[in-house]
Amino acid sequence: MREGATGPMIGGTRAALLIAGAAGAIAGGIILWLVGSMIVAAGFVAAAVVLAGIALAVKAAFPTRTVVEPETDWSLASALAGANADAIAVTGRGGHLVCANEAYETLCGGLPTPPALALAEPALVALTAAGRDAWRDGHAALAQIEVAGTPVAVSVTRSGHAGDHLVWRFTGHRAVDTVESLVREIDGSLGDRLGEAGIMAALMTPAGQVIAGNRVLGARATGQPNASITGQDLAQLLVGDARGSIHFARDEEAGPLRLLQVPLGSGEQSPVLVALIDDLGGAPAIGDPQDVHTLLSVIPFGLALVDREGRFIAMNAAFSRVAGVEPSAPPLYPGDLVVREDKAAVADTVRRFATGGAQSADLAIRLKDHPDEPLALSIAATRGFGGASVLLSFKDNGEENRLKREVAQATKMQAVGQLAGGVAHDFNNILTAIIGHCDLMLMRHSPGDSDYDDIQQIRANSNRAASLTRQLLAFSRQQTLRPxxxxxxxxxxxxxxxxxxxxxxxxxxxxxxxxxxxxxxxxxxxxxxxxxxxxxxxxxxxxxxxxxxxxxxxxxxxxxxxxxxxxxxxxxxxxxxxxxxxxxxxxxxxxxxxxxxxxxxxxxxxxxxxxxxxxxxxxxxxxxxxxxxxxxxxxxxxxxxxxxxVHAVSPDAAPSRPVARAKSTDTWGTGTILLVEDEDMVRAIAERALTRQGYTVLAADHGEAALELLENAERPSLIVSDVMMPVMDGPTLARAVRARYPDIPILFMSGYAEEQLRRSIDLDNVAFLPKPFSVQQLAEAARDVLAGV
Known part of the structure; x- marks a missing residue:
């Protein structure tokens, strides 16, 4: 490449010198006309040529370097986006989608660009405006829009080495996994258990609308047993007095209440778990540690609370059971639960959430007691819970991981089974030829010949190989069974x-x-x-x-x-x-x-x-x-x-093995047999074997060739055909021949299983000979089919 550039470089230098010389000559002529001195004019021309040469030398010594823009590694960006729990998309200057993570695809029901989302008109206008603001100012945000019925917060950031991309982040689209379960549990058994402990619990929206409430809360708030307050505004059911205490609106004389709130999920639109407890003494403040322990102890989900310093305040039995710690001796910090590689990530996230706003995240961690089983640790900032700042919960994905492993194992076993079946089929063709040649050679050698023992050894090893193929077919569930x-x-x-x-x-x-x-x-x-x-x-x-x-x-x-x-x-x-x-x-x-x-x-x-x-x-x-x-x-x-x-049989039918019928050892026969086999070595062995038994054999390598033979031949006595063949397979050939000779017997031979083939062969009066077979077995099968056995 460098040698090829030398010619143009020299040519450009010569042209530059010629232009400099011409310009100097013109300037010298003007000087001569003005001054009238040839010496001065010649010196001016020489100086111009020298200066041009120096400039060209400097340019050659310091060539201009072409700046190559670095290529963006979008695979790395995609991997980072996929590791984030929020919905993230990256768009280019033209508005096209560059990459997006799975959370974005799930939220948007596909992979549209953010300005092309199916939104209500005001939301779409606001989202488009946020994109323009981000191009101009570098960052823009929307407090809330609704995407596919889900309220989310949007942030848009200009990024890239040239500032030519936008990163769109949609947060708040995920609810904590326990929310849907809590809705069912608060309306059911968990709500009853909370009521027995004197806790009135409700799950409500940030606006105060009740999503679910236990029976005790419904009865106390309305005065009616089994009353439901779902859909009502919780604030309308409560009133406050001059001392700042909270009472039920229907009965202010019933005594004050203490209220606990646990935000669930991320963002300002996350649901809130509310617990109301009768303040019998009136002294404890909201978020008293005793209230915290009481509430956590009855919740069946693994939950723990951490203070602003990152230390555990409380954890329930479900959390300690998953974490593998004793409730009486809990660890000091959340990082003490995980392996050394995950300590920094857990500690940093807890510290950031303890001092920041309402937010949540899921971290993939590995516990010290179970380092081979990764778990998802949900971390959420919490407010209004006394000294607690961070809520921790385990997302038990053990069953999901087990199912994934089982599906992967089943897929692997199925693939290996298909491979084993195909290998066994091809191997059976080879073994058929080897065993057949051994049988033909044994017909010419008697015991005592020098080659007799060697041929027998080859045949014995071939039979051992045939048993190995039967094992492969048994593993792949494709062997021929005689139930x-x-x-x-x-x-x-x-x-x-x-x-x-x-x-x-x-x-x-x-x-x-x-x-x-x-x-x-x-x-x-x-x-x-x-x-x-x-x-x-x-x-x-x-x-x-x-x-x-x-x-x-x-x-x-x-x-x-x-x-x-x-x-x-x-x-x-x-x-x-x-x-x-x-x-x-x-x-x-x-x-x-x-x-x-x-x-x-x-x-x-x-x-x-x-x-x-x-x-x-x-x-x-x-x-x-x-x-x-x-x-x-x-x-x-x-x-x-x-x-x-157990096989269901009629009472008068006694299950027993059928008595084997004694067969004749005479395998000689007469008639014409149409032999169709695509493997040359198998076709040659079968043709020689049947010919030695007295049959006239017409051989073809596929179905169409066999039909051409039948056009110029008399009706054959039997058709012996392979099943899987190119051009035209055995069943197609059999149907074509049966259309001409409806009662002609057919003997199929194949290395595949009979049960597998019979499901794809809709023909009656067909026999099956599995490969590999010997010369004797082929002769006996032909005899039995012709005899109608």
Missing amino acids: QILQLPDVVSEVSTLLRRLLGETVVLEVKHGRDLGAVRADPGQLEQVVVNLAVNARDAMLAKGAGGRVTIQTRAATIAELRHRGTDIMPLGDYTALEIADTGTGIPPDVLPKIFEPFFTTKEVGKGTGLGLSTVYGIVKQSGGFIFADSKPGQGATFTIYFP
Whole structure:
């Protein structure tokens, strides 16, 4: 870039020198004409040229620097605005919106520029005028306007390095979170409790209009039981006497009252909590500490009062419980409750509010006792409460944070499940080709050949990989299930012999069965896998202690009390049969327990666990309509409890496993089969396998190619097609062929789950062959479909 600028610079210098020389020559001619001396004229011209050269040299030595305006970092401004609780927007010189925080979007119902808000005419004129004043004077403010029915105060400040932006701040739009709850509580149970303590409470607007009042206040103010004073002016219900005491207007002889006021929220338009107490002695002043403690003690929300020096005056039990302190020994300052990083922010905010006007703010803090759980601390300036200057309250957002974590976890699990299902589908195609080639090679090699053992090893490892894909599909709840109506004790009894061999001699297996158990509907093979996986995990946990132990498998009927304890929001009430597997191992640490069903999470050493065992169990149970829970105490073992809903059957139908029908081992056949598969390696294996069984095979790589083959061929005996294919998928092809041959049998093969596919296939008389499959399985499936089995 610098080299490219040298040419223009030299050219400009030459032009400047030529212009200076020409100007000097003209001036010299004029001097010669006036003076008549050639020497004087020549000297003048030379001096002009020298001065021009010096000027150009100075300019070259000190070039003019172009000032580059710094670029504003709006991402930082947006982050700062988002951290502020007030509604904030920034506009540019042209009136366009540059950035705004979420509070502004919520208040305005979108992101309009402040002068374009949907306001009443007077408010819009005032807001526009405030913007003009801010451009002129640097700052402007409005005491109150109404935005979307909410009274707010507005301040507008000119900002930016060039003063070319306006910052709009809308305050007072947030009410303290306890206000809506207080309205309900004062009209209900809290109001009754206050009345029992001799406190007449009301929530009112700054203008004095009652929003809510307890029954005692209504009865005392009106003289009528259960009378409501909502909407009335509280000042109209009270009168003052010559001594400055306050009485009820309807009965001035009833005695004086003491009045306490607690502003809630920020700004002058915030609601006010008012408490009236009979002044029996007449001596204590308004805001007496005893009144403060009495009022705070009956309020169920965590509240604390701080004086002008920043020290605690009082706190109620709810506040001390959340803060994790003893009410009898409270800390001296609010900053003593939080971690070291948050002390300065809390102390500064309390000190500013103690000496300033009515305002409030929410601070995200972390308590010393719970540093991993951030809380929102609401800080509000208060007046008319004796020595108290600042009101503190905790906003309990633990449930909100828990829900956010659960939603994030569910989203993550769903994404991983979709990924696992897709990976398993692609992997199944590869395994189908490997297993198929192994089968074809084994047909040419007999036991004893040098390559026979190697081929068998390849096939065995391929089957192990196929079981891994089944685990992935089970985790993602996309595996093919063959549900049957069965009894859980039957399944446990059949697998118990295998379990005793798996658990070893040092682990004792104990099996217990309850009575009158309801039948369940599940896949017996997958259910056996669940039992085996949980029992093997229990064995590993006990062997980790260096000794054996006991594994207990129990089947029983679940009780209603047990279901309520689990949570009806998780598991609806009903009839369930429970399968419980407990061990006497080391137990599961509390920090690990929430993660045990996550995929690829394992506490075993590297290479000794895939992290798919429990996630597979979870997927099988959920796909079967059941629920699984893990309970554990460190050092006391773990218990996995699975609940399956009882399947309703007719009284005369005895649930039992169907007897397997003996099938013929002869897989030879005749006829024409239309084979449609987009994966070349799978199509080649299937074509060779079916051809070796005596079938004539027409192969196509997608649905449209298959329809073209049918145009020039006779009616096939069977269609064997993949489900997911480009151009035209299997179901679309099947519908097109059925339109021509309505009764033609169809065999679908896919790496996806049958249940998932059947929901998207609205066809009758179709069979399904899951991948990966062997040559023998493909031949048997074709034979069974052609035989109408």
